[in-house]
Amino acid sequence: MNPAVQTSEDARRFGAEQVEHVDRMNPAVQTPEDYLAATSLVEALTALRAGASVCVLAGGTDLMPQLHAGRSKPARLLLNIRRVPGLDAIGIEADSLRIGALTTIAQLLVDPLLRTQAPLLAEAADHFASDQIRNAATLGGNVCNASPAGDMLTPLLALDAQVELAFLGGDGSARTRRLALDGFFTGPGSTQRKPHELLTALLVPLAPTGQVARFFKSGSRPALDISTISIAFSARRDAGGLLHGVRLALGAVAPTPLRARRTEALLEGKALDAALAAQAAASAAEEAKPIDDVRASAWYRRELLRNMTRRMLEDVART
Numbered sequence: 001m002n003p004a005v006q007t008s009e010d011a012r013r014f015g016a017e018q019v020e021h022v023d024r025m026n027p028a029v030q031t032p033e034d035y036l037a038a039t040s041l042v043e044a045l046t047a048l049r050a051g052a053s054v055c056v057l058a059g060g061t062d063l064m065p066q067l068h069a070g071r072s073k074p075a076r077l078l079l080n081i082r083r084v085p086g087l088d089a090i091g092i093e094a095d096s097l098r099i100g101a102l103t104t105i106a107q108l109l110v111d112p113l114l115r116t117q118a119p120l121l122a123e124a125a126d127h128f129a130s131d132q133i134r135n136a137a138t139l140g141g142n143v144c145n146a147s148p149a150g151d152m153l154t155p156l157l158a159l160d161a162q163v164e165l166a167f168l169g170g171d172g173s174a175r176t177r178r179l180a181l182d183g184f185f186t187g188p189g190s191t192q193r194k195p196h197e198l199l200t201a202l203l204v205p206l207a208p209t210g211q212v213a214r215f216f217k218s219g220s221r222p223a224l225d226i227s228t229i230s231i232a233f234s235a236r237r238d239a240g241g242l243l244h245g246v247r248l249a250l251g252a253v254a255p256t257p258l259r260a261r262r263t264e265a266l267l268e269g270k271a272l273d274a275a276l277a278a279q280a281a282a283s284a285a286e287e288a289k290p291i292d293d294v295r296a297s298a299w300y301r302r303e304l305l306r307n308m309t310r311r312m313l314e315d316v317a318r319t
């Protein structure tokens, strides 16, 4: 993206040069007709009123490869939201941690508030891509891209996250609605976000006393590969060692990231030991609906899930 292009007027001036450049690189790549780098939330939401003919650009680490591979059709308007102020902030709001949609994966790794209140997210960020990608990739982009293998999605599900979506009200001001992340994903690449809405934040309940949480990602190279499977576990352990509010989220083993609800119920109110860990691991493997693809067979994914869930829960039991 040409950094000098910030408004649609700039885009008109720079567009010909850009298209010519892209066309030389790959004649199959089509570019959007127009470009806008919004500098306020209302400006972005006003542009989004045109709905499906607008495509939001955050870090571009999913969008650009998809456009270049011809897997996404270019929208009429490419809406860059990186200059919208406040969308990259992390702070406390009531009893939740509020993480702006433009927070990068690199920020998640170092933010002190996040490391105390949602360390599971920092742990998952540590298994995410390379430094170059982490500096550009945003949490909101990971959620809106809605890949079943998105690495931040299982920890967010395990932490009972909510999504905040903004849209333009009839009076021209920004309005918001909130939804549980559980149920937000409707299929590979699709969510409950409406075309005129912008994801503005993720909200995660502050860490309860006694929280235990774990993240596991398997890929042929731990941080530089798309997950073959991922698992995120979270619960509160009381003074007697019993687990409460158990959450077990699974990635890359179904069309959307999913919560293993029967396994959660099996663990709820119990003290973990090796026998229960093995039983829960078998249950999680049954709840998964993996497919064969280029990265792994369904059989391999299920076996990996069973083994890694057992190991993860045994580790929780030991600590």
Ligand SMILES: Cc1cc2nc3c(=O)[nH]c(=O)nc-3n(C[C@H](O)[C@H](O)[C@H](O)COP(=O)(O)OP(=O)(O)OC[C@H]3O[C@@H](n4cnc5c(N)ncnc54)[C@H](O)[C@@H]3O)c2cc1C
Residues within 6 Å of the ligand: 055, 056, 057, 058, 059, 060, 061, 062, 063, 064, 065, 081, 101, 102, 127, 128, 129, 130, 133, 136, 137, 138, 139, 140, 141, 142, 143, 144, 145, 149, 150, 151, 152, 197, 198, 199, 200, 223, 224, 225, 226
């Ligand atoms: C080399 C490489 C390695 C990668 N490794 C990993 C990895 O290890 N783990 C992993 O999970 N992913 C990985 N990815 C995928 C990608 O980096 C992440 O999914 C990233 O979080 C996407 O964020 P982004 O800001 O770049 O999104 P973008 O590409 O800008 O957008 C992604 C999609 O979300 C929409 N969107 C973005 N923000 C918003 C918003 N606020 N509101 C509404 N819609 C929005 C866009 O329109 C687009 O459809 C990798 C990608 C590359 C190229």
